[in-house]
Amino acid sequence: MKITSNPYNPIPTIEVIDLFCGIGGLSYGMKSKGFDILAGYDLDSTCRYAYETNNRAKFIYKDIKTVSADEINALYSKDAIRVLAGCAPCQPFSSYAFKNKKKDPNKYDLLYEFGRLVKETLPDIVTMENVAQILAFKDKPVLSDFVNLLKSCNYHVWVKAVYCPNYGIPQTRRRLVLLASRLGEIELIPPTHKPNEYKTVEDAIGDLPELEAGEADPNDPLHRAKALSPKNINRIRHTPYGGSWKDWPKRLQLRCHQTDNGRSFGSVYGRMVWEKPAPTMTTQCTGLGNGRFGHPTQDRAISVREAALIQTFPKTYKFFADEEYVAITKASRYIGNAVPPKLGEIIAESIRIHVSEITKK
Incomplete structure (x- = not known):
């Protein structure tokens, strides 16, 4: 899409649809940075109250395998920057799963379903958060398949394991973060905290x-x-x-x-x-x-x-x-x-800077 700016609104509205939204940690972090959260999809209906109350967005109780591109596209506005976010359930890729032989094979498909929706809707920006172990996962090349699909759809992709204390989160959480944009090169902002500044x-x-x-x-x-x-x-x-x-x-x-x-x-x-x-x-x-x-x-x-x-x-x-x-x-x-809301803020700030830089060109 062609991005235009004006003196009253330096960057276009950024709209987000959150797949596998849970109670809304990622959405809340992005909302805190001024993004418009349109809807969250999840199969746990008990998350509805927390998601809708805190994000002022619609909770859609639905299996991602039954979600269509037309349904997703109908939620976005015509001239907004469209962000499709998701944190596919990580049980197959967790540390526990590496030791547990009885893995649920259906969980592997969720990232492929996310990829299907990306390919069919072609949002301007895609972001995903997951456990860092997915980088080393041997059973199926789910991450590399997802990245290759993004690249085949003309996305610039940044993906890396992120140490959360480097971004002001007071836990030794290490998570994979992926950012992809059809607008140009994109990356996560540099760490905001040095080791002597970590939140405790x-x-x-x-x-x-x-x-x-x-x-x-x-x-x-x-x-x-x-x-x-x-x-x-x-x-x-x-x-x-x-x-x-x-x-x-x-x-x-x-x-x-x-x-x-x-x-x-x-x-x-x-x-x-x-x-x-x-x-x-x-x-x-x-x-x-x-x-x-x-x-x-x-x-x-x-x-x-x-x-x-x-x-x-x-x-x-x-x-x-x-x-x-x-x-x-x-x-x-x-x-x-949940995705820590603070990590959602960091992802949103990275997207905001990216869109701002593209707007200036």
Whole structure:
């Protein structure tokens, strides 16, 4: 498309359709940079409230395999820059999947379906976020197939694993980011933070009220921590600052930890530390035994609110219509599956700069 500018609006309107949108982390980050979010597609209908409430955009409950090019194109305006975004479910490409023989073969098809829609709709810009392990995935060349399809449709493609602390996200998340444009060369903006400037656990959650395991903050229903059994309370009390199960007396250790394989999981039942970024938030990030998700100094796992803040969701983000009855397991799944809104902002800023530079030519 030919991009024209005027003195009142230096760049055209940028419109976004978000495939595999979940509760809207990517959309929210892009909306925060002034993009018009038109719609999000997802097969989890329970994400509707959070997506629509926070993004003021339509949630479409539909299998991507049944979505047509005509349907997508009808949502865009005539003279806008059209962005098609997506984060195909990453279970087949995750670290866990490399160890798990029982993979769902249907999940592989989702990136190909994304590619189908790109080829049929030819949006101006495409962006994708996924786990970094997809770069090394051996079973199927899904990423290289996707990149080759983009190039065959005259897209300039930038793709790289991104270390999230370099962009102000307080967790050691490493994610693949892809940007592709039919307008010209495009790339992610340079890192915004040096190692001595990384956002830390303390930056993210250091000001929240103290909690006991199983307790909720009366002023913030999302600041709620899972209850722990007496034995696990004893275990977390025996876990020093920054420590893990390896610091427990033998009577508290699990049998699996005493095997050669179990000894390799040194972070399980671990505590975070205040002065460093947190580990990657997963769908089980509020469970003490699922990683280094113990609070740095309190005898509990992190709360839903703490997980959301580490994932860069603002306190104003609404996850449920009634947050007095927070389902911790569901909230953790929403948060762990989401694109950090801050990463969405970085992607949007990269697109905005790209469009601005093309406009000036």
